[in-house]
Amino acid sequence: MTETRLPKDEMAIAELLLDPVRWGEAYLRNRDGGQRKYWKHQAEDLRCKSKNIIHLDGRDTGKSISLSSDVLHYAFITPGGSGLVAAPHQGHLDTIIEEVEFQLFNNPDLEASIARNKRGDLKIKRNPYFRLEFSNATVLYFRPAGPRGESFRSLHVDRLWIDEGAWLPEEAWNALRQCLNIDGKFRVYSTPNGIRDATYYRLTQSTKWKIFRWPSWINPTWTPEREAELLEFYGGRDTAGWQHEVAGEHGQPSFGAFNMTAFHACRKAVPEFRLITITSEELEGCDDDQAVRQRFDMLLGLAPRRGVFWMGIDTGYTNDPSELAVFHEEDGVAREILRVHGERVPYPWLSELIFMLDVYFEFTGIGLDNGGNGLAVAQELTSLDKFKGRGLGDRLKGFDFGGMTVIGYGEDGRPVKKQTKEYMTDLINGSMQRRNIVFAAGDRQMEEQFATQTYTLNNGRVIYSKGRDHVIDAVRCMALVRERTEFEKRGTQFIEVFVTPLATAPIF
Numbered sequence: 083m084t085e086t087r088l089p090k091d092e093m094a095i096a097e098l099l100l101d102p103v104r105w106g107e108a109y110l111r112n113r114d115g116g117q118r119k120y121w122k123h124q125a126e127d128l129r130c131k132s133k134n135i136i137h138l139d140g141r142d143t144g145k146s147i148s149l150s151s152d153v154l155h156y157a158f159i160t161p162g163g164s165g166l167v168a169a170p171h172q173g174h175l176d177t178i179i180e181e182v183e184f185q186l187f188n189n190p191d192l193e194a195s196i197a198r199n200k201r202g203d204l205k206i207k208r209n210p211y212f213r214l215e216f217s218n219a220t221v222l223y224f225r226p227a228g229p230r231g232e233s234f235r236s237l238h239v240d241r242l243w244i245d246e247g248a249w250l251p252e253e254a255w256n257a258l259r260q261c262l263n264i265d266g267k268f269r270v271y272s273t274p275n276g277i278r279d280a281t282y283y284r285l286t287q288s289t290k291w292k293i294f295r296w297p298s299w300i301n302p303t304w305t306p307e308r309e310a311e312l313l314e315f316y317g318g319r320d321t322a323g324w325q326h327e328v329a330g331e332h333g334q335p336s337f338g339a340f341n342m343t344a345f346h347a348c349r350k351a352v353p354e355f356r357l358i359t360i361t362s363e364e365l366e367g368c369d370d371d372q373a374v375r376q377r378f379d380m381l382l383g384l385a386p387r388r389g390v391f392w393m394g395i396d397t398g399y400t401n402d403p404s405e406l407a408v409f410h411e412e413d414g415v416a417r418e419i420l421r422v423h424g425e426r427v428p429y430p431w432l433s434e435l436i437f438m439l440d441v442y443f444e445f446t447g448i449g450l451d452n453g454g455n456g457l458a459v460a461q462e463l464t465s466l467d468k469f470k471g472r473g474l475g476d477r478l479k480g481f482d483f484g485g486m487t488v489i490g491y492g493e494d495g496r497p498v499k500k501q502t503k504e505y506m507t508d509l510i511n512g513s514m515q516r517r518n519i520v521f522a523a524g525d526r527q528m529e530e531q532f533a534t535q536t537y538t539l540n541n542g543r544v545i546y547s548k549g550r551d552h553v554i555d556a557v558r559c560m561a562l563v564r565e566r567t568e569f570e571k572r573g574t575q576f577i578e579v580f581v582t583p584l585a586t587a588p589i590f
Contacts, residue, residue, distance in 0.1 A: 102128040102155040109158070109192060110151060110185050123300050124148045128155075132292035136247070136270040136285050140298035140330040145271045149243055150181040152269065153222065156241055158195055163220040165241035166261055168234065170249040170533060172226045173526045178245060179212050179224055229346045231257030240266045247272040248282040249534055251342070255281040274326050275536055275547075276336030283332065298328045316548060322538045323548050336536035339507055339546060344514035345532050348521055354419050355522035358382060360435070362426040371468060374431055378438045382422075391443040392416060394560025396552045397432055398454045404432055405556040408443065409519075409564075416513075416564065417520040418528070421553070429455035433462040433469070440472050447567045449559030452480040479563050481506075483555070487562070504544045506558035509565055519561075528553055 089095055098104045103125045110118040120128065127135070127148050139145045153167055169175045186192045197205040197215040205215035211233060212224040225233040231254030242262050244250065247270040250258070262268060272282060285291055298304065298312070316323035325333025360381055368374040390411040397404045404424035409416040422439070424432065432455065436448070450456050460480040463469050481487075483506075486499040500508075513519035521528050531554045536547045 099159050102152060105155050105158070106151045109189055110154070111188055113184070118151075120144075120147075120151075121300075121302055123294075123296055124151075127294055128152055130292060130294075133265075134268045134285075134291045135294065136282075136291045137272060137294045137296065138274050138286060138330045138332070139271060139294075139296040140300075140328045141273060142298055142301050143296040143330070144301065145296065146177055146181065146245070149245060149269070149271050150178050150185070153178075153243055154182060154185055154192070157214070157216050157220045157222055158192070158218075160220050161218040163218075163241065164239040164263075165220070165222050165243065166234070166237055166239045167222065167224045167243045167245070168227060168250075168254075168258060169245040170227050170251070170254075171526060171530045173530045174246050175212070175224050175226055182214070227251060227254035227258070229342065230254060234258050234261050237261045238263055242266065242268045244268075244270040245272070248275045248277070248280070250282065252281060274330065274332045275534070276322055276326055276333050276538065277338070277536065278332075278335055286332070295330055297330045322536070322545065326547070327549060334538045336538050336547070339535040339537050340532050341511055341514060342533055344511065345521070345529070348514045348517060348519055349523050349529065350520050352417055352419060352520065352522040352524070355421075355524050356419070357421050357423065357525060359423045359425065360427060361424075362428070362431075365427070365431060371434060374434045375438055378435055382438065382442075384420075384439075384442045386442050386444075388444075391445050392560050392564050393436075393439065393443070393445050393448045394556040394558065394563065395436065395448065395450045395456070395459075396454075396555035396559065397429065397451060397456045397459055398552060401426065402454065403552050405552045406435070406439065407553065407556040407560055408439070409560055411446075411564075415518050415520060416560075418522045418525060421522075421525055421528070421556075429458050430462070433459050433466075436463060437469055437472060440474065445477060447563040448474070448478045449561075449563030449566075450478060450480045451555055451559055452482050456480060479566060481559060481562055483558075501544065502562070503546060503558065506562045507546075509561040510557060513561065525553075528557075 089098065098108060103120055106120065106128070107118050112118055121144060124144050124147065128151060137145060153165065156163060156165060167175065167178055169178070186196060195216050195218070197217045199205060207213040214222040223237060223239070227234070227250050229251055231251065234254065234257040239261055240263050242258070244258070249272070270282070270285065274286075277283060286293060299309065312324065312328050313319065316328065318324065322334045322336055325331045358381065364381060365374060365377055368377050392409045392411065394407045395405070404427055406422040406424070407418060408420035410419045422435070424435070427435070436459065440448070450460050452460065457480060460478060463478055464475045481502055483503040485502050487502045487505050488497040489500050489505060490498050492498055510519070531550050534547070535551055535554055538545050
């Protein structure tokens with residue numbers, strides 16, 4: 083913990099407290115223990131006194147630091163105040179809450195500002211939502227919007243901070259606005275998503291709002307190498323990914339890839355669901371295959387089961403996360419029961435992980451993205467002697483997301499094809515509409531990624547947003563291997579196929 087160095091003159095202290103930049107640099111710390119120092123654009127934002135402020139920000143611009151600093155400064159200097167920090171999902175809020183708690187418990191003056199009850203316990207409430215009460219009677223609420231903003235409806239506050247406002251559902255916006263008291267102040271931070279028919283977009287066009295535009299290159303640590311890396315990843319400056327995630331622009335019009343109303347109808351409590359994270363550090367010291375399998379057995383803590391199980395896998399590259407999603411099908415409904423999140427796990431160990439999971443579940447089908455390390459993993463599992471005993475060759479299917487998939491046969495006997503990733507997405511949307519898929523309510527990242535996946539149209543071709551889709555791609559693989567298994571059972575009989583144009587799925 084660090085002590086705050088304040089001037090001794092009362093007038094100088096008062097001036098410091100009233101300036102959010104000077105206050106933050108005196109009271110707050112970086113995670114490495116160094117003194118907080120704001121970038122020029124962050125200082126301009128913190129000192130802005132406009133009643134309504136809205137951001138169009140690229141990634142890595144320091145918006146979360148600005149938001150959390152403003153929240154803490156307000157709570158520290160405002161007696162009897164009230165504020166709400168809102169975001170589309172709990173995962174977005176968790177980042178802000180972690181920063182707020184880090185600052186509060188790494189400065190004695192800030193920690194002392196938290197109110198205590200008669201027993202001396204800090205007035206911090208965590209369930210069902212995070213809530214902080216300060217000794218000056220100011221209260222801060224932290225709440226996720228959910229699909230309709232139900233958590234906002236009972237609140238009336240003097241300050242509103244919204245993180246990732248572009249992804250806030252329209253019904254949540256309606257509930258949120260009524261929370262703000264007359265003469266209250268409103269700040270919205272977000273990376274734009276290109277969706278035009280949304281409150282966030284409309285507010286960025288309003289002359290009554292102060293607009294901040296922070297492209298990623300406003301970050302003082304921006305380098306030509308970073309620019310080149312992101313240009314390669316997103317595919318150029320004229321792509322939606324670059325425009326939204328880097329330039330902080332609305333860019334090309336985008337549409338929601340998934341029907342979120344249907345998603346939330348399929349999101350239910352699954353008591354048996356488990357989320358397991360495995361890192362490369364946890365596998366250190368494993369010198370051979372047997373040691374790796376024993377370590378996986380310990381980390382997973384699973385027991386063999388019988389039934390119909392499906393698994394979808396997105397491997398990425400070694401530096402990317404790997405996601406393995408397991409679904410249990412009963413009575414025609416596939417329920418998410420397990421997700422394994424791998425960090426920096428090299429592909430030979432991923433092969434062993436898949437092998438071990440198949441020992442537990444004996445999957446009816448395993449779908450794998452052939453991109454990244456996927457092709458190497460598939461080749462190992464189907465060709466190496468050590469895996470042949472599982473007979474994965476007939477059950478493991480690798481998919482080329484950029485390829486085409488036969489979806490049926492016309493009356494003339496010719497195959498009808500559709501772009502694979504688009505077809506996978508259609509399968510998921512169809513399953514959600516029919517309610518024959520269930521996503522575990524305990525899997526927050528699943529909800530976040532489904533809500534933020536968009537697509538644009540380029541010469542009639544569907545282009546999906548990139549960067550936060552590893553979990554979705556695992557589900558895509560599961561959906562397609564499930565469908566392909568049934569498709570192969572039908573054989574190549576001639577059927578009449580109706581191909582409908584891509585329907586725009588509402589993001590909210």
